[in-house]
Each structure stands twice: as structure tokens, then as C-alpha cells.
Amino acid sequence: MKTGLWCVRKLSLIFLTLSILIPLSFTKAQVSAPGGDPKQPIDEAYTAKIKKYTTEPYFTSPLVDYLPASKTVPTPEAALGDIAGAPGILPYAEQVYKYMRLLESATPRVKVYSIGTTEEGREMIAVAISSEENMKRLEENRALLEKLADPRTIKLDDAEADKIAAEAAPVYYITGTIHSPETGAPTALMELAYRLAVDESPYISDIRNHMITLITPVVEVDGRDRMVDLYKWHLAHPKEFYPPLIYWGKYVGHDNNRDAMGVTLDLTKNVLNTFVEWKSQVLHDLHESVPYLYDNTVGDGPYNAWVDPILTNEWEMIGWRNVADMTKFGMPGVFTHGEFDTWSPGYLMFIAAMHNGISRLYETFGNGGADTRERTLEPEEYARTWYKQNPPLPKVLWSQRDNNNYEETGLLTSLHYFSEDRVMFLKNFYLKSKRSIRKPYEEGPAAYVLPGDDPRPTLQADLLRVMQRQHVEISRATSPFTVTLPAKKKVKQEKTAAAKKPEEKAEAKAETVTCEFPAGSYIIRMDQPYSRIADALLDYQYWSPDDPQKTPYDDTGWTFGELFNVQVVRVNDVKVLDVAMERVTIVHAPGGAHASGTVFAINNNAEPALATLRYKLKDATFDAAEDAFEAGGRKFDRGTFLIKNVDRSTLETTTRDLGLQAYALATAPEVRTHPIRAARIAYVHTWLSTQTEGWWRIAFDKLGIPYDYMSTQEIARIPDLNAKYDVILFPPVGWNLPATTIVDGYPTSWGNPLPWMNTPLTPNLVGKNDSTPDMRPGLGWDGVEKLQEFVDRGGVLLTATDTSNFAISLGLANGVSVTSPRKMKIVGAVVETQLVDLASPIAYGYGDKLAAYCDQGPIFSLSSIVGARQRGRLGPEMNERPTGRGRKSDQDFVVGRPEVTPPEQPESEDWQNPTVTDEEKYNNPRVIPPDLRARVILRYADAKDLLVSGLMEGGDEIAEHPAVIDVPVGRGHLVLFSVNPVYRGETEGTYSFVLNTIMNFDSLNADRKPDER
């Protein structure tokens, strides 16, 4: 066996020499056998340790079972003190960078680039590795790839593209440890970088000579450093439980891999920019949660509808080839396909899929640290299936080195395959880009238009900025224009008010309408290289309830125009591309102060920038108009801000920055008003999970709205909450926990305290968040009492989804209950809602209806009687007539007695407080007085209109039920959300429900009509 291998290697050397004379492709197969170069010495000590730390001989491969020696280039041992994957060794990002920079200074084959910083100011890097020749001509090569990435530059000339594809070196971008508890990638990538730079075997030099490997060894740098802290704490306290990683980045945990749509996080921006600027072909993201290597490149259906089929074919080729290569090494547990659908474009890897590259993701098997552990799998994990012919073993001793062996072997075979077929992959890259540019003519749409007269220009600008972060080109019409739209979308057109009075074309059979858009309308042309991401984000999604995929991996709908409450019109008419327009590089809603006077009016269209203004001009007097009014020849809506005691120039600059239009009025208008205040906010999180609240936090920080961030433990310790705060925000925890878990926290009757504090051993743990000597205690019953007291005494408590469940199940909300769904399935979808009470300050600025994000409710139901049985929908319909005379709608009769007309049965809608009958009222202390009954602000639309985008099954269970409720409690209010209004930077359209509640905290009863029913 050994001799045979040697023979192959020896042969390959001969071919290598020959390859100078004959075309490379001819020798490819022969020169590329995996394994070291016999002429290159190996690092014996390092290689011995690889063997020692690998727990079974079949958990390695001929690609990584040795380390080539170098006289000049340091091995990872220089930075780690042991080899990559050694037990007990988990380097901080800084140590990883130090090593990469050691490589850079030791060899011209490596170069390190700084690609930006994280929210906490830590550096992110990308390491480029290739041959000396390629490294010398990086810029030249980039210019070649640029032509493939934007075929407009070569006039879509296929022959020119062929020439470039044969000449250029592709860029394969690998990203490690975005998920902080998945800890193995950094050491694997350190060693991979060394191998790519040093190994002279034909297999590796093939890669080096023909490709540029780009590596970001740590994507979530803030989280990495916290995770290493925790691991060190664990090593110092081996017998104790160590704290769970409650914070990863400053804002979110696992969801950092769901940000590739909104691009809200710095890590997403930095990776996206690097991918695009390098004109990369692949983004390969490393994760660790499945034994032993799940290449979910192939994934499962439904595939994202907007990706090019050339890409889905590439997924199949690459994924199955990966399995084939590793199967030949005899490594068990390598598979592709699996259960991961590739519907949502929110994953980091999808940056590539949406920018004409190839998205890839590995799940290898991590131990959540560098301990060697005995691992026992679930039966379904070790079962043999059609796509898992050599499944993982039921029980093994598993080491970080094993994990590193799999990661590196997978990556090396992938790189090698890519280098082998690089000409095809580069040609595909060109074709995908070309087809993106040809989109208006081949498949449509031609463009998306965002009308220049949208009533929410700041939200429109925010949506356009998402497009810009996605590197989408934006244009603006320089004069009014008309386009033809399909007429069947009439309902939608009315809703989006896209055009000025669509007129039916006289000659066309009412199948199309002509729409006019004003000058200044934004046009997102689809004849550009990154049209697919714009199309995917702005279009509608439909996931059939009958889809064979029953467990969507993530959100099923995301239509950005809907969630931003901004008008977006999909235009198939290619004439739109001929409209006079100019490219826009800076999107900014126009703002400023107009006319003269001392009272300034700013119309309220539910734009979050209004709240920013309120907090920026803290000392000015703000009032809200409780009715619409006319002044200075302009119409103003209910909720309009009236600002006094403000310096004009300050107002002028602030409104200009924010994109808000202030109109000076000579005198205050004759209209009912109440104060709009910069409420003092307590923002509460648990020590159970900070994932979902993190999206609220980043939204508040970006809007510049200050708050005191505190845990449930802290809130219970504040003696007088009302003295310090006006509003307590308790955003979703995200785990759909029972209320008692929020109260109890982790068990404290056993185990050890779980500190989350900065110490010399854990210097990075706290970061810019919160700390506690023991994460275990929850809110406690004292805390519950504190919250109740706060609201009773006039405070406002705002909750959403699971924290609404929490408040309701503790009995804080009189008359509100939660119904368990029976068949309902709403998986991260966009739903339609209707405003029920437009006079409530919470609704200021909204129209009759809008879209919202919903993930399975909760389903709120109302009762006017405390502790009353819920109106269920189970069992027979009530009030059906019994068997008797007449037709169904007739009354029965009684023989021998004159007919009596019974009183009308009270009726109420699903979102209303049910009418209380006189019989129910009699001597009933449980009847809630009309002025203390829940005030419903927003409800879910009727079942037939409920689904906007995504998957919905059994939507009738939640249809028409309340979505936002204002419940009077004592002198204060509990404001309950069933939709999640602040989510992943994708839902700016619903932010104002939260912001309105905050700014109107002491006037929420404005225009409240007591529920006398």
C-alpha cells in the first residue's frame, strides 16, 4: 500500500516536469493524488502530535495526517504552544491574527487584510493565500474577475469571457466561527493557511498555483473572545458548570447568521464587502453542530426561488463531489443533502448565492470547546440513509483535532476540485452575472419602482440603503414617467397607491393599466449584476402548506417593501429602462424647516425618525395633534408633531439630517393636543437568552433612543421603578418559555453560581452589555410584584410575543387570554393587519392596514369578564336554531300560544371585547368596567387576506384576533404585541407602534371610547 502510494507520487513528479511542455489539463489527474511530497521533509514532532490527538485512524486523511516542514515559515505551534486542534487550546482572535501575520512576514504567498471592525471595535481580517506569481498580480487578477463579475464591462462578450476564464485565478472565500460556541474553525484555518503556503505536494500546489484562497478565520470576533474566556473559566473550574454563552456579539447570537438580508450587523457588512470587492466565486461558511461533516451545500427543497439554476447545479456538483472525495479516504459520517432547505437568503453564505457566486456551508462536529469528549449520538444521527451511506458511529471519543481533520480535509478537497474545474466555474460565474443583467428581457421583472411621492420618505431611504449595502445600483427618474402594469394587481395597486389614478388602456382588454410615477421616483433596474438580491428581497414569497418540506429551517417570508411600510412596484414593462434617470450614490430623504413662525408642525406618517427627533431635541416642547387639521395651507394628519421652544437653526439641521419636513406656523393650530415626551426607558433582558431582544437593542441604538439596559434580576432590586422610569420595555426572550421560567431562571437548588463578569481570567466576557455574579436567578416573584406595582402606579409595560404570554399568564392583563393553536402554522411570515383604533396614540401615523412579521402568534382572545371561559371555536356553533317549523332563518313556534319575538343575540367580532349581557352583569364582580377593558389597536386581517408572504396554514385561528392591545391596569398600561414589531432589521414599518407607545406613555388614553357593550 505504502509503496504503491509512493509510486504514484514518484510518477506524479515525472508528470510535473512534463507539464511544463504539455497542456496542464492533460496531466491534472495524474499530478493531483492527495498526500505529501516525498521530496519535502515533514515536521516529525508536529505530525506525531496530529496522530496522538486524532482519536481513530479513520478520523483523518492523507491530506492532513502529516505536516510539511519549512525552514522559514512558522507552524501554528509558534502561536498556540501546541498544534492546531490540540486538547485544551482555544486561541483568542488576536492570537489567530498574530499567527496569520507571522505567515505574512515569513512568506510572499500570504497577505493579511483588515476588513473592518465589529460593534465592539475588534478587527476582522481576511487572509489571502496563493502562489508568489498570483500574489504579485492580485490587482491584475482582480481586474480580470471584475470583467466576469460585471459583464457590461465586456459588452456581454462570451468569447472575451472565455479568454478571461482560462486565464484568471478564482477566489475561494472561507469564513470561520460565526457561531461562537462552534469553536474549531480558527485552528483548522491556521493550519490550512500553513499547508496552502508551504506544502509542495502536487495536490496542494495545484490549488496554490491556480486559486486565491481567502480566509476570515473568525467572523464573530466579539463572541469568539467571550467564548475563549468561558473556556478558560471552564479549564480553571473543571468540576463546575460553566456559564452558557449568553452574549456572542454585542447584539445577537445565533441570528448573526440570519442577517444577510437586512445587513444590520458589522460582521455581515464586512464579509459582504470583502466577498464583492474580491469578486469571489465561493463563500464557504464553517459551522459545527452535526456529526461528522454535513456539507449542506446541496441542502433540501424548497430552493430559494430567485437563485440561478446554474447555481443549484453547482451546489449538486460540488456537494456530491465533496462526499465522493472524502468517502474515498474512508472517513465516516460525511454527507450532503440533509434537511436544510435553502429558501431563506438570510444566511451569511447566501451573500454568495445572491451575488452570482456559490454558497456553501459545513456543519462539522464540534465539542463546544477543546476538550476531548466521549460523544453519543441519537439513532437518527447514526442511521444509514440514501444520502448517508457511511454514517457516523453511535459512540466515539471525539477530539478537536478530529474536527480540524474533517474541516481541513473537506476544504482541501473542495479547493482542489474547484481548481481542477476552475475554468468552468469562472465561466459559470460570468454566465450567472450575465443572466442577472439580462433579467429584464429573459425572465423579468424589468425594475422595481419606489414612487417619489411615498408618504414615508425616511423609511423609503432606509430600504434603499439596505439595497446599497447589498451593492445594488439605484437610479432616480429625472422626470415623470408612465409604465404598463398588469391590471389584475389592482387590489395591490390601491393598497400601495403606487400610481396616480391608474387608467385602463382603452385598446388593451383591461389586462393592463398605465401608471404614472413622479420625477424623483427611485428605479432599481434589473439589468445589473446584483439584480437577484434586489428581486429576492422586494418580491413576495409563497411557501405551499403542501410542500413536502414540513420543517422550514427559518423564516418563510420577508417582502421588504411590505415590512418597511414603503411602496414598491414590480414592473415587467421593459420600457421603464428607457426612462430618463441618473445613478444615485447617496440616498437621503429631503428634510429641513420651511416658512416662518415659532410653532413647527411635522406630519406623522409613522416614521421612526420622529422618535429620534424627539430624543435629540430633549428640551423643546413637543405636542401631538389629536385630530387632523389644516394650517398654513397644508393638511396635517392626526398625530402630527407640534414643536415649540426650539431654536430654529437647531431644528433646521436636525430635521435635515433626519429627512423630516418641519413647517413653521404663525400660531399654534386650533386642535386638541397632548404632550409628546422623551420617556425614560428601562429595557429588560433575561439571563436565559438575549438573542431576540438584541434586534430591538440594535434598532434603538441606531435610532439614538436612550434606555437603561438591565436584567430581570436588576429590575427586582430597584426600590421605586416609577421614580426612575416611565416605560419598561420587555422585548421577546425568543425561546417561547413558560412564564415560570422567566420568573425562576435557572435552577438554584443545586449546582454552582454561573458568573457573567469580567475577571482577569475572563477579561472579555461583559463587553458592552450587562454583568451578574450569578446568571441563574430569574425575575423572581418580587420582580413580578414590582412590575405590577409599576403599571398600577401609572407606568407603561410593553411586551411582545413570548413576554406578552408571560404578562398574560401571570394575570397582569385583565380580560386577555392566549389560545393555543391547533393546526395553525405561521413560520416567520409576513401577515396583513388592520388598524382598529386609529385614534389611539399608538396608531399615530398609520393607515388602515399594513404588513407585519408574525411567527406563530400568540393568539390573543378578549373577554369582558375576568376569569371567564374563553370563546372557543371547538364544538358546535352557538345560537344555531333547533329543529322545528319553518326554514332555517325562520323562528320556531309553540302550539297554542301566541308568537314571542326573542331579543337580539349580542354579536361581537374576534378582535372585540365580547358584549356583556344583562344576565351576565347581574351581581357579577368579575365584569371589567368599560373604561378598564382592553383597547385593541391592531388586529390580524380576515383569513382570506391574512397571508402576505411565506407559509401559512390554519391562519383562520389567528385571523381577526388582536395583534396589538393596550390594556389599562390601575393608572398605567400594559401594551401587548402578538406580532414582533422589531425584528432582524427587516421590520421598520412596525417600529412606530413601539415608539408611539413610548412617546405617548402618559396620554395613551387619548380619544379612548369606553367599551360600553
Ligand SMILES: [Zn+2]
Ligand atoms: Zn452554526
